[in-house]
Amino acid sequence: MSTPTELWKKWVGRVVDEKFPLRRWLGGSDHSAVFLTERNGGGSRKAAIKLIPAQNLDGDAQLALWANIAKLSHPHLIRLFECGRCQIEGTRLLYVVMECADENLAEILPVRPLSPAEASEMLPPTAEALGFLQRAGFVHGRVAPSNITAVENQLKLSSDGLRKNGEVAGARAPSLYDAPEVATSGPSPAADVWSLGMTLVAVLTQNEPKKSGNAAAVAVPNTIPQPLREIARRCLQADPESRCTVHDIVRRLRALTAEASERVIEEQRPRRRPNAWILGVVVLVALVLGALIAVKVLVGRPEGSATQAQPVAPTNDVPASRSPAPFSKATGVGRGSVRQQILPEVSRSALNTITGQLKVAVQVSVDASGNVSQAKFATHGPSQYFANKAMAAAQRWKFTPPQVNGQATPSEWVLRFQFSRAGTQVVPTEVKP
16 A cells, blocks of 8 residues: 655654654655654754555564664664654554665766766775675665765665565565566575666766666666776676675775775885985085076176165955955945855765865845845856755855945845865855945
8 A cells, every 4th residue: 555645745743653753754655755853852863754554564574674673783874763653644654763864876866977986985885784784684675876875974875675685575666776686586685786786887877777678788888987887797797696796896996995005105105315425416516506696696787776675566465456455545435345154054975975166156135234135146056955055155144344435335245155075165256336
């Protein structure tokens, strides 16, 4: 039995099991829904709660499975906290409360692909988490961009859909990331490797897999650089026995990291220093040449030039027309200045998705008291997420208003936000008056 998505969304504000308020709809389908909630009634301990219909489901078995998953502990695995039964508007449900992810890879894909460096950073923790699950007797069964998440600064795999290794799951919606054999034999460690390969191709090409008559035929694009192309190719072997393992992936990436470190060490190793007597000769020759040049310059200098004062170039790099002086008598206009700068509230995990720089420019109108009265995008940039963060920050800036004939006056500014992995920078420019 399924519950229409629109009905799920109407449940915002309800309380599950008299202790978990449904604060905000986070996502879901006709078969499940995820809401933002709180643990222990405190607003500071946010969590996510997943609801699934209990009809036509072995509820005891599912709750026992979630209870066993909650005992697992790995830095790259979403933690489960609590599970149980509830009922909303006559619908019997099972619920599980878990860590709340800040975002997932599926949210990045519509904006841009991952760079090879970012994909290389994503692979080791994902493969390590899958290896941990296999050793614990579990398989993931749902490796896909939507289930590779970020919790604060940590990459984590979802865990609410895990299955025991060898267990054929009940009715489950097929995924385009499923291995060819999943439909008949169910999830397995080899099937997780296939799904990881499909995910790797998707995040590097920004193209999610499409339905095909021959699910086993997957071509790895030559545009994917090595060693990622070879890893994807080995993951996507039609024969499960021919696929690499997650341990193979981790070993390969560790070996490459070690080789890169050795190269860096070699490049930074001090070169052999020349003999001391050679250095002495070089220094002596330099001193003699310097003395000869100095004598020639002094002899050839016009009379009086030795004491003639020369103008000193200004050290301030602000152009004269944009002088930071509070008031200019020549024009009667005193420039404004920034009184309070607000940086966008962007998580470290979001910054880690950036390759190069993302730029957003916001034009703000400032009233005579120095407050922002209106804001609009001058340059939106490719990401709605970063654009929204820049806009929210820009609206909170405070300014010292410019002076016209001694009176405070409205002004306009352009705030140029630059987001990168290193952090966020803002360059403010006054454009009026």
